Amino acid sequence: MLSLKNITKKFDGRLAVDGISFEVETGETLVLLGTSGCGKTTTLRMINRLEEPDSGDILLDGKSVKDFDVQELRRGMGYVLQNHGLFPHYTVAENIATVPNLMNWDKKKILNEMESLFEKLNLDPTIRDKFPEQLSGGQKQRVGLARALITQPAVLLMDEPFGALDSITRISIRKELKGLADFQEKTIVMVTHDVQEAFDMADRICVMDQGRIMQLGTPESLLFDSSNAFVKQFLKDQRLQLELKTVKIDELKSVLPVEWYMNSGFKSGQSVWEVLEDSLASGDATIPDPGMLMKGFFSFKK
Template sequence: MIEFENISKKYPNGKVAVEDINLKFETGEFICLIGTSGSGKTTCMRMINRMLEPSTGKILIDGKDILEYNEVDLRRHIGYVIQQIGLMPHMTIYQNIVMVPKLLKWSEEKMRAVAEELIDRVDLPRSFLDRYPSELSGGQQQRIGVIRALAADQNIILMDEPFGALDPLTRESLQKLVKKLQVELGKTVVFVTHDIDEAIKLGDKVAIMDSGSVVQFDTVENILLNPANDFVKNLIGEDRLNEAQFNIDVVENIMMRNPYTINVNDKASNILTMMHKNRVDTLFVVDDEHKLLGVVDIFDSRKSIFKGEHIKDFMKHAESISVDTKVKDAAYYINTLQYRNLPVVNDDNVLVGIVTRAVIVDCVYENFWKGYIPEDEQHEEE
């Protein structure tokens, strides 16, 4: 738990960065700090690991004032991810990941095991551990930056606009990755952003700041449905506020229940038969427990079948969403990121449904457009 008690930060020149901040972050929460430039969001985050020290008030971690901790020891036990990534170019990826564990004098065996486990979690090959940062793309380097912050098993992770310099697709992928890791590992994340969509997507709670003060601190849903004042309304934007009134549902309630699938152990030649019979161009690949493994499409399948390959050898990765994904997020993936459809999985990765573009269009019509069409025209459509 992290608590801000009457925190203020004032500089010798008289500038007030933040004033009278009172916040409480529960263990395992994903907290987003957002506001305009100079609002104090980064100042608040940097005071948690004493990169900056408060002028007045207390910051407590699990009930203990951070000023009672050794400054260096405190920082080693709090992960930190920055926008510029900060990987050491002369060190291998492995050496970058284990920088803090090495300072904590972990054994080589333990450090290697942790590095391998973490790089597996971010879907990068273990061979990357022996490469140098310059050999990786920007998105791959940022993944390494994220797991480096987790390498010493820190319970608190600070993230200072880590994805601001990335292209939209890479940014989307890393947002999903960070949220997934945070939930799986139970970390407390304090995330600074200037992007309201990012805050809405990632945060369990959001602290909206302006001129050194907290304007509103609440769950995403409560902020969208009950903005505190005009500043919050303007920051969120009219479109998002309108969406929030209608679109807080989850995809479990709109998905198609029976997507077309093929077992990974079936004959590859069955793929084309099933596609032709069901008039589809893709099939989701599942195992005997109906867990999602991948996807095959008609073009790759045709070539691979003639080569006598097994399904597992040519299936592609299938991006999936969970049953509790918000409908608005599914609409974003399909409309903006141009996914044709999205498989839906439960907590055990069992394929339970599919969200298609047609389903999203129906949902948007019901929630947004139906009310604008004159009643007599609606009857004519029916």
């Protein structure tokens, strides 16, 4: 478990992070969401001591991060950057092996872990000896993820990890990561300004503004149980799509005809958005009447 307790940070006398506290459970993904300058990246950087808080404490499994050797702490945490952070004069294989080499892993172990990650992250093995400048944006980001994951860290920190990618590649990588067991088992703190990305990736979302937490909760609670005016306004422009992604098809049984369910080919647990998306993408009659589904959705919202 990761715990932040009343963390404060100033730069040139200005509060960047103002007394925030939260916990992240093992296996949970917490997304820090907010506009530029809200304090989310500073918060992330204090977890692995790239920045030091002015007050408060950060605990990893009950032990203050200040009591860890800083290099040991960072080697135990995967760190993924927006611009991938690859060393330009290292090959792909050398980049991925950076931390294992510092930890004196033997070459066979490094190779085995690398091969496993190439398969999991859909990386072509033929790029192993290429340099970053020879890779596409999506390949660079996948290599950055492989480098962060190879030592199997319990904690993964992600700072706008998909921000430099085109929208199609960004959505594709998000879906791949969500399906990885390696990803699901980690304690993850992720930073983004992208509302859709936060709702796609998070178990819980921490909305920040001016260094403070405006609301912390599940995507559902932010949409349907928010009393915070800032949060409501922040989500306003994308609210309909977020609701479609959040409401599960199983929740509409009370407002849709039984016959509609019997004649539909959706999977239990899918969101309304996923059912519509799958039906349109495949061209198949996954659902017999999309209009009826939307009517049921709006009835459910009432």
